[in-house]
Amino acid sequence: MREYGQIQSAFWQDHNGRQWHVTTSRRRLKFKIPCHAAIRAFVFHRDGYRCQRCPAIAINVPADYDGRYALFTNTKNGNGFTDVLVMDHVLTLKAGGLNHPSNMQALCETCNKRKQIEDKAAAESFRRLVA
Numbered sequence: 476m477r478e479y480g481q482i483q484s485a486f487w488q489d490h491n492g493r494q495w496h497v498t499t500s501r502r503r504l505k506f507k508i509p510c511h512a513a514i515r516a517f518v519f520h521r522d523g524y525r526c527q528r529c530p531a532i533a534i535n536v537p538a539d540y541d542g543r544y545a546l547f548t549n550t551k552n553g554n555g556f557t558d559v560l561v562m563d564h565v566l567t568l569k570a571g572g573l574n575h576p577s578n579m580q581a582l583c584e585t586c587n588k589r590k591q592i593e594d595k596a597a598a599e600s601f602r603r604l605v606a
Contacts, residue, residue, distance in 0.1 A: 487576055489517040498574040504562075506543050514576055515562045516542030522581035526560065528590070531583040533560045548583050558583045563590065 486494045493513070498504070504511040524533035524546065533546040540546075548558045563582045566572030582590065 490520045512542035518579045526583040527580045528586040552585050563587050
């Protein structure tokens with residue numbers, strides 16, 4: 476089981492053995508930046524290029540995938556277009572999560588949108604409970 480969002484050091488090591496500084500930015504990642512792209516490549520590799528919520532799997536993954544661009548999956552979204560594998564924060568930045576590989580997971584875009592709806596509903600029910 477992963478320790479989501481808990482950082483042990485100022486560096487993390489990718490699947491190729493390369494060390495990277497932990498991204499301290501509290502903003503969205505920009506995949507044209509090498510260390511941000513490396514996080515996506517690592518998370519996709521660690522999760523087997525599969526969505527962690529459904530059976531979607533990335534197709535045509537190059538052997539030297541570096542994380543700069545998105546990957547298509549073997550599934551279709553609700554509009555009939557090929558779905559995309561995206562990197563998702565387990566604990567959102569807004570809720571205090573970090574841009575660290577231990578707080579990331581691979582999801583297809585459909586599951587990512589579904590998760591966003593679930594997170595908003597949970598936050599709203601919490602607000603009602605506290606009020």
